[in-house]
Amino acid sequence: MEKWEYKTLKFKTGGFLGGKIDEYEFQEELNIHGDEGWELISCFDTTQSQGTSRDIIVVFKRRKMVQM
Incomplete structure (x- = not known):
């Protein structure tokens, strides 16, 4: 069975009213x-x-490395 791990990142927006990102x-x-x-x-x-x-917000996944 495949196993996955996940990572979440948050990027702040800028600008006077928000919503701008580099x-x-x-x-x-x-x-x-x-x-x-x-x-x-x-x-x-x-x-x-x-x-x-x-x-x-961005969410990533990758196959979890199983150690034997």
């Missing part, structure tokens, strides 16, 4: 985790008020 930094962070074997399975924002985003 796309280059975001992409670099995703690539770093991809190089470590993590697969992005979900990405969503958390709402602050009136539809503006407070945080971006």
